[in-house]
Amino acid sequence: MISSENIIEAIYLVASALFILSLKWMNSPATARRGILAGETGMVLAIAGTLLNRGIVDYKWIAIALVLGTLIGIPLGRVQMTAVPQRTALSHAFGALCVTLVGTAEFYLRSPDVPRFMMGVLAMEVILGSLTFTGSLMAAGKLQEILPQRPMTYKGQNLVNLSLLAISVFVAAYLVVNPGARGLFPLMIGIPLAFGVLMVVPIGGADMPTVISLLNSYAGLSAAAMGFVLDSKLLIIAGALDGSSGFILSVIMSKAMNRSFTNVLFGAFGQVQPSGGAAAEERPVRSATAEEAAGILAAAAKVVIVPGYGMAVAQAQHKVRELYDALTRRGVDVKFAIHPVAGRMPGHMNVLLAEADIPYDRLLDMDEINSDFPQTDVALIIGANDVTNPAARSDRSSPIYGIPILDVDKARTVMVIKRSMSPGFAGIDNPLYYLDKTLMLFGDAKAFVGNIVRELGGAHA
Amino acid sequence: MISSENIIEAIYLVASALFILSLKWMNSPATARRGILAGETGMVLAIAGTLLNRGIVDYKWIAIALVLGTLIGIPLGRVQMTAVPQRTALSHAFGALCVTLVGTAEFYLRSPDVPRFMMGVLAMEVILGSLTFTGSLMAAGKLQEILPQRPMTYKGQNLVNLSLLAISVFVAAYLVVNPGARGLFPLMIGIPLAFGVLMVVPIGGADMPTVISLLNSYAGLSAAAMGFVLDSKLLIIAGALDGSSGFILSVIMSKAMNRSFTNVLFGAFGQVQPSGGAAAEERPVRSATAEEAAGILAAAAKVVIVPGYGMAVAQAQHKVRELYDALTRRGVDVKFAIHPVAGRMPGHMNVLLAEADIPYDRLLDMDEINSDFPQTDVALIIGANDVTNPAARSDRSSPIYGIPILDVDKARTVMVIKRSMSPGFAGIDNPLYYLDKTLMLFGDAKAFVGNIVRELGGAHA
Amino acid sequence: MPSDFISNLFVFILAGFVGFEVIKRVSPLLHTPLMSLTNALDAIVVVAAIIIAGRHETTLSTVLGVIAVAASFSNMVGGFLITDRMLRMFKSSRPGKAS
């Protein structure tokens, strides 16, 4: 009465439910660990269930592959927190690779007698899979700075890309009509592979996070497509969850950067940089030394630290932790203001500060903290720039006009740690630096914060 | 290639999505109207799709039934707002009736060759359906006060009920083993019908709302079960949505009343009433006339009105609206404090006040308003009792100890409109009435509020 | 256990999740309309009744079917009507005059 297929399906059902719970429990740090556990359990169940499949004749190769996977996986699980964006991109590449290979195998096993409809879905699966594969690799390369960060553009670029996509779709259509044409299949993989590369080439390195999330949802979609081909609800559900996650994150990011997807994908935003950089130097700014800064901080009652991308690249989070300790020991109330797109990926600052053991209840969202700035003595900005740019509120001409920012300029004193006057990701000048209340602290974030800590006599590292 | 079954299924898919959106849009009054529209569209699509079904040979009877349904439905859509609880109960009864009848028809059409498994689900469908049918009718009767409100209990009652349920399950099991036994099927309907009645008999009228929501989720479950029998995803989804809605509402209610389901179902809570009532009379209370009350209100800057069940039974909402206008015209800031279980069903007060055209942004949840009471000059309680009972905070022995209440006693002056010293739903005395800051305004809510309005010279009705 | 049962179970579980997530977030302000809206949606059982009534196989099944259609359809009409009535009452801005 109860066949082994049914048992496997039932196991898959439980696994799917666990995956959903796993994401559900990510809604607060308190339950997040449980979330991982649920995810892991679901995964183990799913794999165990699969191994029951009667079709499997030979476990040797599977075992080898699993060992191999583990060997690759462990280092990927041990990377630096600052390398998380490229790691994520890489793992999308792997996922997409798997989907593409499975799709290819399925095709060659079944063709010529592949039902039209299934062939359509299969085509979608491999096209999405292969363009995600190369696209993610490119993204990873740019983030790891193996590849040039700056966008490479040429005339008619979008035309070329879109026509490539069109061709592969055309090939797919042809294969749907006569699935016997095995010879064409490689084309349907090759062209999207090329498209994936060309798609990412014109996109600036700093836009990669948005691209990654977009690719994340593609990966999810291709997995779901595979689910349709193999009639596996488990894959469909996992794919849909993954797809929506990627989509939501990219929406959040582009909103906070007020950019549209098309703008991210075809915009080649990075170019603006130089112009903004040039305009900067002229006007006068007040700068200060670590000693002066330490004095001001020690005298303050309420300090809000605003970390940004600079803190990440300088790996300054541990020094910041020491600063936090030193000030708290002197009875200063220290909070951290986290802008949704500070750094280069969603939640970037939170992980880094958490890594340095700063309790997360000290990290406040933009909406929570903005009302506090007027009562704040010192806003200490560490390697942040765009997310503190008042032009976003006032200057209609600014490319970041309208994005919600941290109102640091409302604080009594503003101190900015950065190496130069050069602009941030958006490539525009920051009026904040020319206010009378603003003190520029020029230097590398890690070094400079270290000095401040020493001045405060709080170094214990 | 695309069969009509597939088209129908596709239509059902769209309908299901629309149902989900419909509930989603209920999360705020701004989108709620759109929610209804989505629901209606989904319903029309689903019915239209069904009429495409090839199995249908004769539309005459369907047409007649639809007309009939409309004729019954319209009056059910026009009932008084105060009659909503019993209307809801009635409609659960109708839904359950439909499910039961369909299940019965299915059985007699298919038996003896009903697959075991399906027979099991079918049994569940019919049992849930029939007990929900009679249970809901009883509930409606009690709420409409056709039937005696007070719980009827006798020794070993629960034993009788549970054994009835056990028998019907046993019959079901027997039918699963040999589905040929058509003779037994009526038993499997009759016994749950009886159970439904007996289940509700011992439950006090005021507990009905919780029971209704519980029956709501039963109705949903039986619909879902029917979906399994007929392999209709549409029914499964609608059933699951309905089921979870009923479940969540009943949880909210029992939480706010700190009762457990078992307590509601077997507790026969209502009995406590008399005792509490008796204890009340002795201690002295300060009472006041409409004239005095009007004076105090006119002098106040901030007034919070706390409506309760009494306002509902007195139909006082329109007078309250006039009071609100009169005070606002005199520059008094008037808010309404809505306790989650004020009245006799979730959101009861909100609909009544909305009916009287009071803007909903003046209606504040318990959590929002409780912090305001210390700055409130007058808390005017209109026919509310338990939800204002300070004993819930202090007196461990009280049956309502621990339920969250409105902290009216924190206001400078408290005025309570009720007809007597007799207790509310929970049947317990309310220490609030004996405070020095408390003025009792004895009388019917509608009449008394009317007098106050007249005193304020603000009557325009 | 027919295999389509499991796929239906998938649907049931997922719909359950959706239900909880969505309903949990319905504003308490609207709990009464929510109740009547779910009544209306529950009336979807009418589709099953319609088929029974329309197939016209035995007199019994037809009679049962017709009653079932009438019962559930009345739910639908009534449910949507009253929900709509309630929601039309909810006004945000300061309204003109009492109804």
Added chain:
Amino acid sequence: MPSDFISNLFVFILAGFVGFEVIKRVSPLLHTPLMSLTNALDAIVVVAAIIIAGRHETTLSTVLGVIAVAASFSNMVGGFLITDRMLRMFKSSRPGKAS
């Protein structure tokens, strides 16, 4: 269009709804761990790869299958590892000493 396609479409749509409702409510604090967790979950495609690798039908299919299994499984291992690492960092109460 195979009829099981539609039932899969039901599952897809529902899962999409669940995904949106659930992910929308993930605390921004945890967006980075969320990304790596979804990476790990996406590795579920391994189940399909395992079957290809295990069926051992053609050399091609087996080779592709093995690579596919290795690729996705590494995602799973890596994804869970790093998510766990990140989450272990998040501490609420005032912690003892810097790591």
